[in-house]
Amino acid sequence: xxxxxxxxxxxxxxxxxxxxxxxxxxKPVLEKHAPQIVEAFYAQLEQxxxxxxxxxxxPGRIERLxxxxxxWLIRLADGQYGEDxxxxxxxxxHRHVEVGLEPRFVIGAMSFCRTMIAPIIEQEYANDPQKDxxxxxxxxxxxxxxxxxxxxxxxxxxxxxxxxxxxxxxLFENMIAGAAG
Ligand code: HEM
Numbered sequence: 001x002x003x004x005x006x007x008x009x010x011x012x013x014x015x016x017x018x019x020x021x022x023x024x025x026x027k028p029v030l031e032k033h034a035p036q037i038v039e040a041f042y043a044q045l046e047q048x049x050x051x052x053x054x055x056x057x058x059p060g061r062i063e064r065l066x067x068x069x070x071x072w073l074i075r076l077a078d079g080q081y082g083e084d085x086x087x088x089x090x091x092x093x094h095r096h097v098e099v100g101l102e103p104r105f106v107i108g109a110m111s112f113c114r115t116m117i118a119p120i121i122e123q124e125y126a127n128d129p130q131k132d133x134x135x136x137x138x139x140x141x142x143x144x145x146x147x148x149x150x151x152x153x154x155x156x157x158x159x160x161x162x163x164x165x166x167x168x169x170x171l172f173e174n175m176i177a178g179a180a181g
Pocket of ligand 1: 045054058061064065068072095101109113
């Protein structure tokens, strides 16, 4: 079997064994700060009409989501980032496609997470010579998550297009390649 999506992307970003180790060590810090990040995250999403509408579309949704997001944050310290990690993150992306959330909000929200996490690393690892390495490693994992979640959008949209038009995937891909010259 060829290289999997997640193996290839880890190799492309040069996520090293040492970085995976640094990330795994950061789990207690993520656990400690998750509640505060989660509160800020949903307070931020309340500031935009589109995200507020989606959050309030179902009673109890925000409370449920707080638990989901805290678990998501803590699993950034997984340390292995294998196939089960890929599947979990892909399913999260798929859920956003199902609720009709436009991808720009996921990208914006990821950027917000980085903004929240940066000062926490600064403070928690103030005297740690690996501080910058930790932040870079976390950035790589957040990029990996974004990559996986955005792939869900692409897959879902192509699937819908194929269903509506009756085109085969091969025909569609040949058309795109032809149009691009
Ligand atoms: C960094 C970006 C984000 C992360 C990591 C994230 C994380 C998650 C997770 C872990 C779930 C649960 C998926 C499951 O059921 O398996 C979820 C679902 C969901 N997320 Fe997000 N999310 C992000 C951005 C957003 C944004 C910007 C919104 C805007 C409103 C949003 C709204 C939702 C909704 C409505 C659901 C489904 C909730 C339900 O099942 O009732 N998410 N998200």
